[in-house]
Amino acid sequence: MSRSTVVSSPGKVLIAGGYLVLDPAFSGTVVSTSSRFYTVVQDSATIGPNTVQVRSPQFLNATWQYSVALEPSVAIEPFSSNTSKNKFVHLALQSTIALASEIKGAAALQQVLAKGLEITIVGGNDFYSQRAKLASLQLPRTLESLSKIPPFTPTGQPLSEVHKTGLGSSAALITSLVSALLAHFSAIPESALSDDDSEGRRLAHNLAQYVHCLAQGKIGSGFDVSAAVFGSHIYTRFNPAVLNGLMNDTQSQPLHPTLSPSNSAWDYRIEPFRLPPLTRMMLADVDAGSDTPSLVGKVLKWRKEQSAEADGLWNELRELNGALAQTLLHLSQLHDQDPVNYASAVKYISSLQPRQWVANPFQPPAEEPVVSSFYKVHEISQEIRGKMRKMGELSQVPIEPVEQTQLLDACVSQAGVVGGGVPGAGGYDAIWLLVLNPVSCAPDQSPLERVEHIWTNYTALDVSPLSATESLARGARIENLDSIPGLREVVTVQ
Numbered sequence: 001m002s003r004s005t006v007v008s009s010p011g012k013v014l015i016a017g018g019y020l021v022l023d024p025a026f027s028g029t030v031v032s033t034s035s036r037f038y039t040v041v042q043d044s045a046t047i048g049p050n051t052v053q054v055r056s057p058q059f060l061n062a063t064w065q066y067s068v069a070l071e072p073s074v075a076i077e078p079f080s081s082n083t084s085k086n087k088f089v090h091l092a093l094q095s096t097i098a099l100a101s102e103i104k105g106a107a108a109l110q111q112v113l114a115k116g117l118e119i120t121i122v123g124g125n126d127f128y129s130q131r132a133k134l135a136s137l138q139l140p141r142t143l144e145s146l147s148k149i150p151p152f153t154p155t156g157q158p159l160s161e162v163h164k165t166g167l168g169s170s171a172a173l174i175t176s177l178v179s180a181l182l183a184h185f186s187a188i189p190e191s192a193l194s195d196d197d198s199e200g201r202r203l204a205h206n207l208a209q210y211v212h213c214l215a216q217g218k219i220g221s222g223f224d225v226s227a228a229v230f231g232s233h234i235y236t237r238f239n240p241a242v243l244n245g246l247m248n249d250t251q252s253q254p255l256h257p258t259l260s261p262s263n264s265a266w267d268y269r270i271e272p273f274r275l276p277p278l279t280r281m282m283l284a285d286v287d288a289g290s291d292t293p294s295l296v297g298k299v300l301k302w303r304k305e306q307s308a309e310a311d312g313l314w315n316e317l318r319e320l321n322g323a324l325a326q327t328l329l330h331l332s333q334l335h336d337q338d339p340v341n342y343a344s345a346v347k348y349i350s351s352l353q354p355r356q357w358v359a360n361p362f363q364p365p366a367e368e369p370v371v372s373s374f375y376k377v378h379e380i381s382q383e384i385r386g387k388m389r390k391m392g393e394l395s396q397v398p399i400e401p402v403e404q405t406q407l408l409d410a411c412v413s414q415a416g417v418v419g420g421g422v423p424g425a426g427g428y429d430a431i432w433l434l435v436l437n438p439v440s441c442a443p444d445q446s447p448l449e450r451v452e453h454i455w456t457n458y459t460a461l462d463v464s465p466l467s468a469t470e471s472l473a474r475g476a477r478i479e480n481l482d483s484i485p486g487l488r489e490v491v492t493v494q
Ligand SMILES: Nc1ncnc2c1ncn2[C@@H]1O[C@H](COP(=O)(O)OP(=O)(O)OP(=O)(O)O)[C@@H](O)[C@H]1O
Pocket: 056, 058, 086, 087, 088, 089, 121, 122, 123, 127, 159, 160, 164, 165, 166, 167, 168, 169, 170, 171, 173, 216
């Protein structure tokens, strides 16, 4: 049987720190999603030496073949018979094979490429809008309906036309592809992607950041790539200067001196983060009829022009974002100290609106810190929304447009909903909520059901749920082809 390597990487939701995270003096809180990208790399029996074939079976016209020359320098050329281009895939192959060749030597790579490689890439259904699929199946827009759509379902469209949901498909794709190739060429050990923090994982991170920047033609904050590599965390960006040299000259320079984890110019910081137990992140794909215009340039321009006002707002948001992350982490500690009382407090407040949480004279004392911490999360997340609205008003961009405010207000006033917001840069396209999810809860008592009810009956906006929850696994990881439902089928079917 041919040797195969499978690596998955999660999507992301930036729950706090949009715009701030672009500046290394500030941080962002990013939650990684259970929805993942999967790259399967297999030694081929048919494709021929020094050829790499990449397939994305969820899309029309999405097979790309490349010839690989290792000497005098690594050069990956698309076949002229390819019917479309994929810059992200092409750059990932070029940079990863070049880096692997520097680490292992051309002769070792030549052996791996002797029969050619077949690569299959798929993303969880959440990465692409499933509205049309639900409509064709005549199913309502609910979590239960989503569970009836087969995994990695074909979109029926070419990649260039698909409606993405904002989970960071390109970052998750690049991370899983470069990590799977590095492992398949033994440029990093497979165990590097099982260990929490390893040199191999950090090498994959630096490479994925580089490829993502090249493909996007700019150096962004990189929180989407770091979530795909490391999972949920509090992210402080790297100084872009580390990549300037390579970005300006992609031809003649070796990659390893810059991309090596021992290069101290990589100064990004990853601090542990997770959402508290017995809560669930709920995500919705929102269709307001208008796409969110590009907001980032305008906000940054305003920040530059009105720096005194912006500095004040940035500092207020720094305090609030930090307090949100720390209070959420504190809740996990309270859970670990006393899981029974924690569960009982969650159960109690899950049937009340936040403003009723702290007004109970009969509150058992052991539950009080849990309840008051959840209330604090509620208050802080509402304050953050207020400051983000202010940022939008001052810079005249729709960071939390009024349509989203109304939807979020309707959700956040439900019993058992802790808080929420518009993720990342904001706009019309999505919302996130943190919802209590107590053990043993009758469906009609469940806060999740209450939120779904709001979403399905909301008429001002077209709201469709995503199935993702938080991924508690550490970012990029090695997978077994047969352990992921539906994966072997999409790899085998041509
Ligand atoms: N399944 C896939 N197979 C191959 N390439 C893909 C796949 N999904 C996405 N891509 C690549 O990623 C590109 C999209 O990147 P872009 O940066 O525009 O999206 P994004 O910002 O990551 O989107 P979102 O956050 O909404 O998922 C596509 O043009 C394609 O090159």
